[in-house]
Amino acid sequence: MNPRWRTVSIVATLITLIASLAFLSQKEWTQIIETDVSTLLPNNESTASKITRTLVSEKQGRGIYIIIENLPEHEETQARVNESFLATLRQSPRVDSIDLVDQSLLNDLFRYVAQNKLHLTFPKWFSIKNNHYNQLPSDGRPTFEEWAAASAVEDFDNFLESPEAMQLGEEGLLDPLLLNITALKNFSATQSSHPKDTEATAIKYWLTLNTSPLSVSTQDDIELLFNQAQSSLQEIAGSDIKIRYGGLLRLAAASRTRIQNDVVKINLLSLIGVISIVSIFIRKPWILLKALPIIVFALIGSFTSCVALFGSVHVIVMVIGSIIIGISIDYAFHAIFESKDSNSTRKLLFFAALSTIAGSLTFLSSDLPLIRQIGAFTATGLFFAFLYSLTLKRHDWEQSKGKEISSSPQLLTTARVLIIAAIITSIYGFTQISWSDDIRNMEAAAPELLKEDLALREQFASTEDTETLLVTGNSYLEVLQHADDFTQSINNPNTFSLSTTLSTQSEVQALTETPYNLTHFFDSLNQAFENAGYDTTLFDSFFNDVTSFVQSPIIPQTFEDKVATLPFLLNGPFAGLIDSDESLYWTILRIENREFTERPSHIVKLSSLEFINESLNGYRSSLFTFGISAISVVCILILSFFGFKKGIRIVLVPGISVLITLGFAAIVFDDLNIFHLAGCFLAMALSLDYALFSFDAFNRKRPIPFSVWLSAATTGASFLALNISAISVVRSLGFVVCLNTVITLILLLALSSRYIRLSK
């Protein structure tokens, strides 16, 4: 390279390095790396996605379920344990609220519903009776007011004959329409049919964090807090007492520890692999010291552009963006181990970098923030890597080794046989291909911990058989209406919905527009109970409420306003059961045994797992679309630079090798996911570089250049190390890149026999 150009490169590299570091130094590292998955969701997401995101990241995601076990049976000690535990946890600035999970959790809600029963539950009662009345033969039937009053007495008589009547401890709950009893039954069903009963020697709590459970400092603080609480509880109640807790925070903390161990292990193995290979090939591993800074330099560039454009870099982008590590080190190898007889290395590096950068830049037009970040991360990283590669001087090395390997006739014949076998196998693989993304594959927490967490969750409100649905609408009354319509259509008794207790839009509408005289109805009701031998003074408070109810205007808005208070009364696992955010209103339905197949568009599954998986599926298809666009851009550029005949040969190598790899991956893995796809794009970029440099050598009747062998060997070794990871998707990436590197080399070897003179 011209020394003047090299000086210019060095100056340019230094300027960009200093500018980048100056920019990054103004930022706080904790804010640069984003770990919250919900921040990756697209801005134009659906209503349901917005609500789910709120629930996942603000409500359920911040919940920690806790059980204190092995308590002594002595009630006083239990009370002291409870007091001490609550006091310890409430002191922490990380804790937003902590509630005891028992019947009392719904007491506030029940009390409010009981106090406002004429607005919240009476319209439902009225509507049911009205429907029954309309089914009666119209000849000779009494007036609705009288019939409904008599029917209420009959219901009351039946209740007194039911098993529950004697067990009802509080007569004050009784009202002539049994509105409170019905609400109480429904709310008790929520409590008793979902969470498992707690042992007498255990207490359950629900804690809500006021910071993200994915934040490292929150995880550390909470762990410390529980350790402190455990010690103080042991002082009160003995050493057997045990605190178990679960939730996203616990899993995320466990995943973090495992990932940290994984990273150390993989990096160490990778480094050993790369040093061993460099030592075998050139016997001077310190040459690596010249090449390795390119990775640091590329990463600085990637971080700078992402932080400048997006404010932070998502951790998933860093994983997928490892593309640049693989490619940038190859740029260094091509520059350092440039052939003596080649004068086109810098030009080839320029083509390689330009085409890959142009391809990556197409990602910037995506709607999905993750895809845009990957594009910026990769393009800038490669640009910085290319800049750095220009500053590297060619190393004086022995070239014959590469030639010997590449031109052995047996080797080339074997390569041809192998590539044909690989194509046949991959064709079979393509018949097996299926795509599916599951966030659990990214889960790095130990399986035992996941099992323990599920068992713990079952003690609260979540079982694997329970389907949770999100019902949306334009008002509280409308969401209750949608929920009621759906629960009636599926007719599943194991359904919990607030709409079975609370009045819906049509019920409120029917009451406010009723042709019947409500005052007359309530008078008839009082009289009917008197006639049936009841002392109606028991119902004095009910009839007092009725007087003010019928005197005030009965309009739907009053009913809507009464429901609007409910979200403030729901805590712990019930938080978000009915709620609103700006103009979005929702309620949650829980259905056991999932006996339905169809649901209207305003009812969606509420599963943070499925929600994230659906998002990942969206990402995969977007990554595929933009990946294809990137490939098209690269192909156009290569064809323009090298002409159609030469260019098509170059682009066919990565194309064929990645298709073969994909076929093999489909055989090895049950389902392919977004990380296999990301691996394919990385693999294609690497293969393209190998093809560029190899065809340049073939044109000079030379075998595959040494720099390609070295790049491929180090890439293969690095990505082979990923296969020992505990995280399934990391193994996916490792497998695809590693296998593709091998296949590309075999393919290039098979093709090389057409261009070079075989050694005897």
Added chain:
Amino acid sequence: MSRPLATLALLLSTIALFSGHGMANDLEQRFLENVENIKTQSEDETYQTLEFNEERHFPFKKKPVLLNGTIRIWKDHASSIHYPEKGIVIISTQESSIYRKINSNGKSTDRNIPSSRSDFNDILRALFALDFEALKESFNFKYSESEGQTCLTLIPIQENESKIQHLALALTSEAITQIEIGFGKGKKTVISPLSKAVLPEGFTNDEIENYFITSEE
């Protein structure tokens, strides 16, 4: 009061006290003998049924509510109180107690009895099992006799969650004849067992499915 009179009064009151105590002991003795007899008779009986009448008195209702039903006792498993067409209360010895409603289509719906009512069911469980030891901590015992039956009245030592104000049990050497549970302010239920049957063969599969908690549930 002169000294001889005072001494006489003291002597008489002491005699009265001792004779009264002796009478109470005697009533307790007879009651417990009857309990032992009943227990001995049913010692080897794993499955029993008991027809009963029930009178429910409510302060706000002039006439009591009259009911009848069947109690099925599966020893060491559960007691099931079946009110035809109204529902079933299953008081399990192992698991949570439940209310069961059998619909017209034969499908049943179970609902756990809230833990706040567990006191009430613990008391019922102890009464059916004639296990008074469990109740001694929470109730004062008073024995009496009436029309050839020995009776026990239990008064709570302090207010309990179950809101029970009194319990009364009447029995002969053969069987329990009446159980009364009072909640104060005129609310009470009186259960009068009518007939008892022992089922050496056990309950039918249908009975087990309908009136007890099976493992699949």
